[in-house]
Amino acid sequence: MNRNVLVVGGTAVAAYVLGTRANRPTLAEHPETLRHQVERLWRDPQAKKRRAKFRKQRAKDARAAKKALQKQTAKARKTLGKQAESARKNVAKQTDRATKKVRSAIAA
Numbered sequence: 001m002n003r004n005v006l007v008v009g010g011t012a013v014a015a016y017v018l019g020t021r022a023n024r025p026t027l028a029e030h031p032e033t034l035r036h037q038v039e040r041l042w043r044d045p046q047a048k049k050r051r052a053k054f055r056k057q058r059a060k061d062a063r064a065a066k067k068a069l070q071k072q073t074a075k076a077r078k079t080l081g082k083q084a085e086s087a088r089k090n091v092a093k094q095t096d097r098a099t100k101k102v103r104s105a106i107a108a
Contacts, residue, residue, distance in 0.1 A: 032040070041047055
């Protein structure tokens with residue numbers, strides 16, 4: 001009976017050890033480290049083309065945004081310029097009216 005327990009126990013330990021080692025990846029199966037994978041992907045010609053295309057598209061988007069911003073800025077400057085001129089004229093009119101009232105009050 002003791003012998004049977006030892007045989008079954010030994011078989012269980014051996015099966016456990018072999019089972020855990022069977023699931024372990026070895027270096028031979030995965031020789032590439034993460035750094036090597038990144039370098040390989042960075043040097044990939046298709047990836048280079050995609051990065052260049054992405055850069056060109058972003059540059060095109062930046063130019064379009066710059067042009068739209070310049071257009072809106074010019075429009076705002078024109079509108080604000082008109083409003084500023086109108087405000088200046090109104091202030092000048094009010095100043096002239098006030099000056100006339102003061103002069104007429106002094107003359108009276």
